[in-house]
Amino acid sequence: MxxxxxxxxxxxxxxxxxxxxxxxxxxxxxxxxYPKKAFIPLDLGVPADSKIRKAYLEIAAVxxxxxxxxxxxxxxxxxxxxxxxxxISVDSEEGYYTKxxxxxxxxxTSMEQHSRHVVSVYYExxxxxxxxxxxxxxxxxxxxx
Numbered sequence: 001m002x003x004x005x006x007x008x009x010x011x012x013x014x015x016x017x018x019x020x021x022x023x024x025x026x027x028x029x030x031x032x033x034y035p036k037k038a039f040i041p042l043d044l045g046v047p048a049d050s051k052i053r054k055a056y057l058e059i060a061a062v063x064x065x066x067x068x069x070x071x072x073x074x075x076x077x078x079x080x081x082x083x084x085x086x087x088i089s090v091d092s093e094e095g096y097y098t099k100x101x102x103x104x105x106x107x108x109t110s111m112e113q114h115s116r117h118v119v120s121v122y123y124e125x126x127x128x129x130x131x132x133x134x135x136x137x138x139x140x141x142x143x144x145x
Contacts, residue, residue, distance in 0.1 A: 022135040031128035038121045040134045045115035050140040055108040060133035064095045074120040078107040
């Protein structure tokens, strides 16, 4: 049974481009035999004639329980969140499949020239979780030179 709803994170008009990068490397974290931290790279370069207008980070994870799950997430060394509050969760045989979306615009506008961003997830719970998918969506404005 799915809990949550589709949410509108932004709506804009104008000239520009949309860039998206994702990584489906399934990182198993926590428990007794898995690492506590995962580093997930996302390669995506902003063209020289553009500027980041909006940036959204999405993380899909499989967790044993929605409650009492604590993690920390960084993007390119900047802290994004310490709380696990997914916007949607679906109960499955493996646990809960969750999706979390964060507005990371303030973190990335100062790093527009970087083509690689690394998402770090830290989790030290007693039951393992799986970070299943990480994506980064950029909405760019074109700069007229």
